[in-house]
Amino acid sequence: MMFAAAMAVAVAIDVALGWAAAIYARIGHPVTWIGWFIRSLDFRLNRESYSPSQRRVMGVVSVIAVVGLPTTCAAVIQALLPGGWAGALLTGILAWPLVAVRSMHEHVVAVAQPLVRGDVPAARHAVSMIVGRDPSVLDEAGVARAALESLAENTSDGIVAPLFWGVLLGLPGIVAYKAINTLDSMIGHRTPRHEAFGWASARLDDVANFIPARLTGLAFALSSKHPLEGMRTMLRDARKHRSPNAGWPEAALAAGLGVRLSGPRIYGDRIVEEPWLNAGASDPCAADINAGIVLYRRVVLLAGILLIALAAL
Amino acid sequence: MRDHGGNLDEAIRCHGRAEEDWIDLSTGINRQPYPVPPLPGTAWTALPTRKALAELHDAARSAYSTSAGVLAVAGAQTAIQLIPHLSGPGRARILSPTYNEHAAALRAAGWQVDEVADLAELAGADLAVVVNPNNPDGRSWPAEQLKELSSSVGRLVVDESFVDVTPQLSLAPDLDVPGLLVLRSFGKFYGLAGLRLGFVLGSSADVGALSAMAGPWPVSGAAIAIGCRALADRAWTTATRTRLTHDAARLDRIAQSAGWRLAGGTPLFRLYETGDAKAAQSALAEHAIWSRIFPYSPGWIRLGLPGAEAEWTRIETAFGDLASLPRAGPQ
Numbered sequence: 095m096m097f098a099a100a101m102a103v104a105v106a107i108d109v110a111l112g113w114a115a116a117i118y119a120r121i122g123h124p125v126t127w128i129g130w131f132i133r134s135l136d137f138r139l140n141r142e143s144y145s146p147s148q149r150r151v152m153g154v155v156s157v158i159a160v161v162g163l164p165t166t167c168a169a170v171i172q173a174l175l176p177g178g179w180a181g182a183l184l185t186g187i188l189a190w191p192l193v194a195v196r197s198m199h200e201h202v203v204a205v206a207q208p209l210v211r212g213d214v215p216a217a218r219h220a221v222s223m224i225v226g227r228d229p230s231v232l233d234e235a236g237v238a239r240a241a242l243e244s245l246a247e248n249t250s251d252g253i254v255a256p257l258f259w260g261v262l263l264g265l266p267g268i269v270a271y272k273a274i275n276t277l278d279s280m281i282g283h284r285t286p287r288h289e290a291f292g293w294a295s296a297r298l299d300d301v302a303n304f305i306p307a308r309l310t311g312l313a314f315a316l317s318s319k320h321p322l323e324g325m326r327t328m329l330r331d332a333r334k335h336r337s338p339n340a341g342w343p344e345a346a347l348a349a350g351l352g353v354r355l356s357g358p359r360i361y362g363d364r365i366v367e368e369p370w371l372n373a374g375a376s377d378p379c380a381a382d383i384n385a386g387i388v389l390y391r392r393v394v395l396l397a398g399i400l401l402i403a404l405a406a407l
Numbered sequence: 408m409r410d411h412g413g414n415l416d417e418a419i420r421c422h423g424r425a426e427e428d429w430i431d432l433s434t435g436i437n438r439q440p441y442p443v444p445p446l447p448g449t450a451w452t453a454l455p456t457r458k459a460l461a462e463l464h465d466a467a468r469s470a471y472s473t474s475a476g477v478l479a480v481a482g483a484q485t486a487i488q489l490i491p492h493l494s495g496p497g498r499a500r501i502l503s504p505t506y507n508e509h510a511a512a513l514r515a516a517g518w519q520v521d522e523v524a525d526l527a528e529l530a531g532a533d534l535a536v537v538v539n540p541n542n543p544d545g546r547s548w549p550a551e552q553l554k555e556l557s558s559s560v561g562r563l564v565v566d567e568s569f570v571d572v573t574p575q576l577s578l579a580p581d582l583d584v585p586g587l588l589v590l591r592s593f594g595k596f597y598g599l600a601g602l603r604l605g606f607v608l609g610s611s612a613d614v615g616a617l618s619a620m621a622g623p624w625p626v627s628g629a630a631i632a633i634g635c636r637a638l639a640d641r642a643w644t645t646a647t648r649t650r651l652t653h654d655a656a657r658l659d660r661i662a663q664s665a666g667w668r669l670a671g672g673t674p675l676f677r678l679y680e681t682g683d684a685k686a687a688q689s690a691l692a693e694h695a696i697w698s699r700i701f702p703y704s705p706g707w708i709r710l711g712l713p714g715a716e717a718e719w720t721r722i723e724t725a726f727g728d729l730a731s732l733p734r735a736g737p738q
Contacts, residue, residue: 133581136474142461215531215559222558230533230561230586280583285611287476 096182098404101260101268103186104193105398112196124191128276132160136281140291149290153281157294161273168269175265182405185265192260192268194252195394198245202387205241209234209380217380224248231360235377242378242386243355246314246343249390251275254313255306257397261404274302303339310393311342317392318350327372334369341371348372350389351382409507412699412709413600422692430718431711433699435542435569435676437651438714440598441637450628463631463638467606470638471591472574475582476614479626479634483568483592483605484508489620490534490564490588491516493613497533497561502526504703505538506566526556533561539576540569543678543701543709545671550578554587562586568605571596572648572674579608588613593630595675596647597637604630651675654712661722662710665729670707680706687729694725 113123139152171188175181201224208216217237218229224244232240255275260268278299281292311332315324327349328342335341335356348355348371355378357370412433419426464477471477480486487508491499496517501509503522510520518534526548529535535556540547557563567589570577578589588609594600604626607617618625626634637643651674658677659669667679667687681687684700687708691698699709713719 133474133583137468137472140474142464142468142477143458219559283611285476286615287611 095261095404095407096177097185097264097267098261098401098407099179099182100185100189100264101193101257102398102401102405103183104189104260105195105257105394105401107187107190108193108195109394112200113191113194125272125276128160128164128273129280131163132156132277132280135159136291140281140287142287146290150293153291154294156281156291157274157277157298160277161270161298164273165266165270169266172265188265189256189260189268192256192272194248198248198252199387199390202241202245202383202390205237206380206383206387209237209241209383234380238378238380238383239355239357241383242347242351242353243340243344245383245386245390246310246347246355247340249314249393250303250307250310250339250343253394254310254397255303257401258306258309259302261401271302274298300338307339307342311346313393313396314343314346314350314389317389317396318346320349324349331369331371331373335371336368345371347386347389348375351378351385353378353382409511410702411507412711415697418692418697422689422695424695428695429697430695430713430721431697432713433697433709433711434595434600435673435709435711436595436600437598437647437675438712438718439647439650441633441640441643443599443633444636446629446632450632453628455624455626455628455631459628459631460626463626463634466635466638467591467608470644471577471579471606471608473579473582473608475579475589475608476611478607478614478618478621479630480605480607480617480621481603481626481630482594482600483566483590485603485621485625486588486590486605486607486617487566488512489617490607491518492620493616494534494562499534499536500529500532500560501536502529502538502541504543504701505536506542506568509536509538509564509566526552529556529563530559534564535560535562536564536566538566538568539578540573540673542569542673543671543676543699543707545673545676545678547573547576550576550581553578554581554584557584557587560586562588564588564590566590568592568595569673569675571644572651582608585610586613593634593637599633599637602630602633603627604634648674651712657719658710658712658722661726665726667708672709674712676709676711678707678709681708682706684708690729691725694721694728696722696725 135156139156140149175184204220205217208220214234218232221237221240222229225240256268256271259271277295281288282296282299283292311328315321315328318324324346328346331345332341335344344355352375354370354372354375356368358365358367414433415429415431418429463479467477491513499513499518499520501520501522513520523529537553553565563586565578567577582589588607591606593604594602607614655674655677662679667681670680671678684706688698688700701707713722
């Protein structure tokens with residue numbers, strides 16, 4: 095399977111190099127380019143004076159444009175690439191910016207290091223880079239919880255899902271997935287401004303992540319010390335989560351580390367009651383982030399082995 | 408009452424003359440205003456509809472190139488008074504010296520307020536305020552630096568009341584950081600301060616909470632009608648930016664001829680070091696030109712830009728007299 099080989103190449107390059115800050119400063123990143131496109135459509139088409147159904151239609155139009163345009167380009171490029179190992183290598187190089195193995199690792203390590211030292215303000219600052227929540231009210235357990243939830247969700251969104259679609263459909267698959275996921279993160283919120291306009295983005299993201307999220311949960315469970323128990327907890331708790339997908343990797347990670355995740359959280363001044371995942375366990379501490387990073391590395395390794403095995407088929 | 412520009416009452420009390428004789432340069436309000444179109448009767452007789460308000464918000468979003476949440480309010484001042492109530496009082500820091508209503512509104516709502524001189528000192532505050540570009544000294548900070556800062560404070564309020572002439576400084580186009588609020592003034596650049604219109608831009612959650620506080624009719628029907636028209640008029644905006652930039656340089660040349668040194672400013676107002684601000688203010692007042700001086704600075708005087716050519720002529724005459732006076736203080 096040429097696409098599996100290509101994805102293995104992409105992972106290998108990203109693990110070795112990452113996306114250097116110097117490149118980012120020069121040309122940004124493919125996801126930031128998609129982000130500019132989404133933002134310009136958001137302020138042109140998502141008009142407050144439109145009715146909710148008009149805004150929903152505009153949201154569908156935006157999804158078609160944001161997913162369709164880059165995916166078509168990727169399909170054309172894929173068709174022009176040669177087959178065989180040369181094709182796998184070139185596809186892998188092009189797909190490299192779309193798997194974020196190294197940056198995820200760096201971002202979570204940046205939270206763990208100050209938190210282990212007891213420097214909560216620095217850890218809060220680091221966690222604000224990876225979560226959309228106001229971190230100023232978080233204590234040690236809160237920061238650790240936010241970092242681990244983000245690790246679980248981003249292992250699915252940032253690594254397993256792009257690789258899954260890349261293996262199935264090649265460059266157009268991974269590009270389409272990144273476009274869908276970026277749309278969801280920018281306009282898929284249930285806020286007055288994006289409830290209608292972001293509806294199509296949010297639903298499509300749920301569909302695109304359905305299988306990858308469950309695979310990620312399975313991978314976390316298999317990488318932990320007690321795989322069977324992990325799977326049992328995942329099957330019991332995953333559906334309690336407000337998101338149809340995020341509960342799977344989160345519950346498996348919670349079980350693997352022996353901590354509880356999700357649960358009540360503060361948004362602005364409101365406390366939103368959410369059920370706990372792995373409710374019987376205690377709150378995570380700084381050391382649990384490091385344990386989470388170890389599990390994450392094992393998941394990446396497992397994915398790498400699987401890709402190579404698929405490539406050899 | 409706190410000390411402000413726009414206090415023509417005081418000028419009349421101390422120096423006499425009728426209100427219409429004065430050229431009021433004590434604020435940064437554009438003196439060549441947007442031409443107000445004739446309004447439909449319903450602008451005055453009917454309560455503004457939600458749709459009309461939504462259209463004003465769309466017009467603001469377009470004009471400010473943002474996809475953020477937007478709320479129209481009766482001047483940026485109203486937003487300044489509402490924001491302290493968005494979250495429980497805590498420790499606020501304000502980059503100073505600046506427009507003093509921020510500190511006053513926060514203190515009135517129970518916040519502990521510290522005024523700091525450097526951007527870096529704002530980090531760690533529950534709420535931080537930056538006026539960008541700053542009033543009265545015109546200092547400004549790039550958007551990237553402010554976004555960076557916003558992750559190390561609970562909430563960052565960026566008051567962009569004077570940014571319209573230099574839109575490249577505005578954070579509005581990429582306002583996707585949680586806990587960041589941007590204030591825009593309508594009255595200053597469009598020269599319609601009496602209309603009382605301004606905007607708050609921010610996350611849906613924050614803007615929703617502010618909207619609940621502001622109530623169902625946060626601005627008048629007239630403000631909606633004029634605001635929609637003016638914000639969509641790109642030709643006027645471009646021409647006005649060019650004219651203000653040009654006029655600011657012209658005022659600098661006149662002020663420098665009287666020995667004043669430029670100490671800062673934006674194309675809506677200029678700040679000069681005069682050596683003796685009180686004497687300078689009195690000398691201009693003799694010519695019925697009102698200016699702004701500051702209790703914390705002995706030498707600073709701030710002037711808005713004159714409008715019509717007749718006003719420029721009077722300014723030039725006044726400065727001609729100033730230049731012939733002996734210098735009031737050390738340079």
